[in-house]
Amino acid sequence: MRQVPLLALGLVLLFAACNGGGDEKAIQDTVQDFFQALGEDSDEAYLLLAEECRNKISLDEFKDSTRGLTTFFSGSEVRIENVEITERLDDEITADLDINIVTEGEPAPFAGGGLGQARFRKEDGRWRFADCVNFGAEEEVPEAGPGPTPFVLTRASAEQASSV
Numbered sequence: 399m400r401q402v403p404l405l406a407l408g409l410v411l412l413f414a415a416c417n418g419g420g421d422e423k424a425i426q427d428t429v430q431d432f433f434q435a436l437g438e439d440s441d442e443a444y445l446l447l448a449e450e451c452r453n454k455i456s457l458d459e460f461k462d463s464t465r466g467l468t469t470f471f472s473g474s475e476v477r478i479e480n481v482e483i484t485e486r487l488d489d490e491i492t493a494d495l496d497i498n499i500v501t502e503g504e505p506a507p508f509a510g511g512g513l514g515q516a517r518f519r520k521e522d523g524r525w526r527f528a529d530c531v532n533f534g535a536e537e538e539v540p541e542a543g544p545g546p547t548p549f550v551l552t553r554a555s556a557e558q559a560s561s562v
Contacts, residue, residue: 421525422481425493425518428525429478433497436464437471448519451530460533475500489520490528 428446435442444452444460455463477498485492494515499506519528527533 421483421486421491422493424525425483425491425495426478426481428518428527429481429495429497429516430476432527433471433476433478436467437474437476440464440468446524446526447530447533448526448528449521450519451527451533454530455533463533470506471499473501474506484515491518491520491525492516493518 432443432446435446440461441457443464444457447455447460461468477500479496479498481493481495483491483493492515516532517528518525520526
């Protein structure tokens with residue numbers, strides 16, 4: 399008789415543990431794959447943008463806006479850490495996370511040491527970047543308010559990263 403409540407409690411805890419970190423890990427994987435692809439194959443990185451972003455920015459525009467980062471990430475180890483989902487609405491998530499880059503065994507500076515806050519949309523079973531302005535789309539750059547700095551990738555930041 400005692401085994402049934404313990405079994406039920408165990409199943410609830412197992413479900414919570416498996417489900418709770420699933421999206422954080424999936425977001426971490428998306429960001430990891432994106433920055434790794436930037437260093438190797440920007441076409442692959444482009445596919446990790448949400449469809450809405452790909453409709454606003456062509457592959458050539460994306461490559462142009464990320465050219466400096468492609469050089470910066472080539473041969474670097476990217477570590478995605480401290481992923482925290484701050485907002486969730488259906489198939490959209492806003493998450494805070496840190497990105498750390500190691501080049502030749504040494505930490506390399508990148509955007510103040512963190513990615514900050516980014517939006518993601520789930521499409522075809524995969525989380526994708528949904529902040530189109532970060533990748534060259536013509537939109538107003540969000541103003542920084544209280545809390546984490548929004549991730550904004552501009553041509554200037556890409557050129558600054560490539561000069562490191």
